[in-house]
Amino acid sequence: MRIIFIIIALSAGIASALQSGANQTLKKALDAPLWAAALVALVTAATSITVVLASGERLPAAGAAAAAPWWAWAGGFLGVGFVLGTVFAAPKLGAGLFMASIVTAELITGLLLDHFGLLGFDMHPIGWGRIIGAALMIIGLSLIAIF
Template sequence: MQIVFIFIALSAGMASAFQSGSNQSLQKALDAPLWAAAIVAVVTAITSVAVVLTSGERLPAASAAATAPWWAWAGGLLGVGFVLGTVYAAPKLGAGLFMASVVTAEVVTGLLLDHFGLLGFDVHRAGWGRITGGALMIAGLSLIAIF
């Protein structure tokens, strides 16, 4: 069953690379990075609402939303940060180096979140295998950046 979730994660990673190119193209066409980011956010919001309305999922109770920890509300802000990164950094770095930087940062940060059980993740201690994997990601990023 884990393979299904790995496939979903791989699909999300591929979509992320395409999103970077899409956002970059919009930024180039508009010649306005902040407007491009705002348009991406609006399209995301409209699409999200359309998916929810067609899914049949019920509206959660306000009391349930009030129980979420403070960091649970940061996703939208972090998403805007990613979109701004794509419109500003991806054109300068190219898709390969930009995505290598993003993925390396995601892996290293993910290892820390797992190791310490932060943001609601179960604890998955960073043994030598995970630490070596993170170090290899950094080494790979360095090779992509240099060559």
């Protein structure tokens, strides 16, 4: 069963790389990077609402959203930060270095979230294997940046 979730995660990684290129192309077409980011967010919202309506999922209870911790709402702001990163940094770095930077930062952040059990993640202590894996990612990022 775990393989299904790995395939989903790999698909998300592919989508992330493709999204960077699509966002960059929209920015060039509009010649307005902030408008490009806003339109990406608008399409994301419209797509999300369409998927929810098509799924038939019921509305959450009235107070459910208010009961969520304050940081649970940060996802939207963080998503805008990601889109702005793709619009501004991806064209300057190139797809390979941009994605290597993102994946390395995601991995290190993910290891810290797991180790300390933050933001709702179960605790998964950082062992030597994870430390070595993160170090190899940093080395890989460095090689991509240099060459």
